[in-house]
Amino acid sequence: MKDPIIQLKGLTKCYGSLKAVDDLNLEIYKGEIFGLLGPNGAGKTTTILMMLGLTDPTSGTAYVCGQNATSSPIAVKRKVGYMPDSVGFYDDMSALDNLIYIGRLNGLPEEQLKARATEVLEIVGLAKDMNKKTATFSRGMKQRLGLADVLIKHPDVIILDEPTLGIDPSGVKDFLALIKELSRQQGLTVLLSSHHLHHVQQVCDRVGIFVNGKLMAEGNIDTLSGNLFGREGYVTSVTVEQPVAEPLPFEQDLMQWEAVTRISVNEKSLEFTCSRDITPAIVRFLVEKGYDIQGVHRKDYGLDDIYEKCFENNLTENTSNEKSVGFFQRSFFTKYKKY
């Protein structure tokens, strides 16, 4: 495959005893849109800050555009545009002036500055408001201005931290479409973090699911569902008109099919778990047996299920931890009483 433009090796960040990011290994390739997905406090922002050299990793290294982000952050920042989650602007300056200031800091030649700033403002659709003070901007407009701010320096990689936070649904759709278009037309690599899976699902080529500082799963949506639900395989559920007797009178016949691994019955609905997709064969079989089929549903795993699955694992872990803590406390107290 192509060379990775962002390469994280064993990246770890501890705050005291808390591990915010735990031994993260990740590669992002040129031109792709990668979604970092996870709940609040999963370590997404910390990871991004480490990629930009805004915070030092406890161990491990982050290479961005071939540069070590911790030791040479300036070289990285020249090529990477970063939009923080709560992007702020100088309120008493106009949108255009804000952009020109950032352009100057990036060493853009003075004579191109204004043209360039106007141009990126047009791209994000703020051309009409460019002389307004940013204090009057709405959240969505600020987000757009943030994107313009990122684009003005001609970045190779753009990193967007929670770009969809606080924008209304139609605004989100436009914003994401804009990002996708920019990425495709200019070959930009985009890394965006979000806790909103539907947004990520819309635009990302690949996603990484991030829980408690660990990357639980990584890949495109298909691989992800394969990874997580692999042991369960394909599930087909069939609803019939009359309640079915339990156990199924012909369960033995069906179990002899090599693909079928499990059958469960719940009054009118039958659920078949198979190692490959044999929905048509199941339906044909049931029809031959004289069942009146009302509906057939093949379960499709979206990001939603994947997400839930990840958190589910995480949640059970947490509760078990809590239990053990409680246990220790109890034993401690009983000992204490004895003395």
Place this chain on the structure above:
Amino acid sequence: MKSQSVSFKGLSLQNIKNIKASNRSSGSRPFNVIVHKEIADHIRSWRLIVLMGLVVLTFMASMYVSLGNIRSSVGNTNDPDHLFLYLKLLTITDNSIPPFHVFLSFLGPLLGISLGFDAINAEQNGGTLTRLMAQPVYRDNLLLSKFVSSLIVVSSLFLALALLMIGAGLLLTGVRMEPQELLRILGFVIISIAYVAFWLSLSIFLSIKFKQAATSALMAIGIWLFFTVFYQIVINLVVRSVLPDPALLSQGEILAYNEIILGLLRIAPNQLYTDATTTLLMPSVRSLGPITMEQMAGAIPSPLPFKESLMIVWPQVSGLIAATVACFALSYYVFMRREIRS
């Protein structure tokens, strides 16, 4: 908002590629860019206007009073400094209001604090610090440019006031100015700037240390109040309770104790500033500590040359600059490796 984005997208995307090919290295350095922007911000900010107005007002008031008394004080031949008209303008008063340099020992810290107390935390709270730090800018450049830009504003204020005073003095009295006087007045301006610089770097440090602008402002004002009001009281109390009764001591011991007390008092930056400015503006001041009768014997009460006065205040000046540098180094140390999050 939505529809615009759609209509403009196709138009301009191609152009970006072309510009991208052109060089990115030219243009001014980030340090200068930030200094420019900061100075522009300061000049437009209300708080600077108010404080500048305050400084200018006190300056005019003390000038008015000293101009009214200039005739009698220049005619007073008992005073060895009576011929330094322009220094007199800065120092004499009829006790209705203090002279300008005493005013400045109060207002200078306020000026420094007001310019620096929200230097970093306001950017952080506004979410602009992360954005700024995501640009190819060294962190020390940001700190230094905040410091330098405020200092430029303050320096031009003080220098303008001093030059205005000299010009007005020339016009009103028509007396020729001694080169020594000019040097002393410039020295006074430089020491005043160093004094403000100390408070500025202290307040910038506090603005890094505390997340809320209000906390850092209160903290800075607290330190200022402590040094201007309470420090001397505390030292006096401690001295009275710890040191032995002066009646039982020999003269040499009293002198030694006095030196210790003065040394303690000089920890306060405003003490350093007052010492330095009085020595520079009153050429007949020959020592900042106590002088024994033996040392005084045979001395003619005459003004010291500029170089000698400078030698006397040099420890004070270097103390002020050292304190400034120490505060700046501390803020540098705290800021350099800090995680920046909004």
